[in-house]
C-alpha cells in the first residue's frame with residue numbers, strides 16, 4: 001500500500017511533504033481544501049477526527065501531528081542526516097529546536113490565524129491577533145539577527161529543525177513585513193531551496209519559495 005499524505009497548501013503539512021521527498025518515499029499527496037473548510041467535513045474527519053492536516057495514512061495505520069509523523073519517517077528510514085540517532089546529544093539538541101517551534105512558535109500562529117478561538121468578542125479577538133502578530137514578528141526578527149551560519153539550526157548540514165523552521169517561515173509570509181523578506185532568513189530560504197527534495201515538495205503543493 002502506498003502511503004497517502006493529506007495536506008493543506010502552504011500549511012504546516014509542508015514539513016511532512018519535505019521529509020517524504022528527502023527520504024525518497026513512495027507516496028501520494030491528497031489536497032485538503034482548508035479555505036473551503038474541507039478539513040471539518042465528515043469525509044476528512046473519518047481520516048483525522050481532529051479536522052486538521054497533516055494526516056499520513058500508512059500500511060500500519062493513520063498518523064497525525066507533524067512531529068510524530070516526521071520522527072517516525074526519519075527513524076524508519078535510518079540512514080539520513082536530518083535526524084541524528086536516538087540517545088545522542090545531537091538528537092536532543094535537534095528535538096529541542098523542534099519542540100520550540102511546535103510548542104512556542106506554533107501557538108503564536110494560532111493567535112494570529114485563529115483569534116476567534118480565544119473570545120467571542122470582536123475587540124478581544126482583534127487584540128489577540130495583533131499581539132500574536134507582534135510577538136511572532138519579534139521572534140522572527142530575533143532569529144534573523146542571530147542567523148549567522150548557513151542553517152538556522154547552526155548545524156553544518158541542514159537537519160529536521162531547519163525544515164521545520166522553513167515551514168513556520170511559510171506561515172510567516174502573512175506577517176507585515178513578511179518574515180520571508182528578512183535578509184538572513186531570505187538567504188537561508190534560498191539556500192534551502194537548492195535542495196532538490198525541497199523544490200519537489202514546493203512543486204507538489206504548487207507554491208514557490210516566497211508564496
Ligand SMILES: N[C@@H](CCC(=O)N[C@@H](CS)C(=O)NCC(=O)O)C(=O)O
Nearest residue numbers: 011012039051052053054065066067
Ligand atoms: N499540532 C498539529 C497542528 C496541525 C494544524 O494546526 N494544522 C492546521 C494547518 S497548519 C490546520 O489543519 N488548520 C485547519 C483548521 O484549523 O481548520 C500538528 O503539528 O500537526
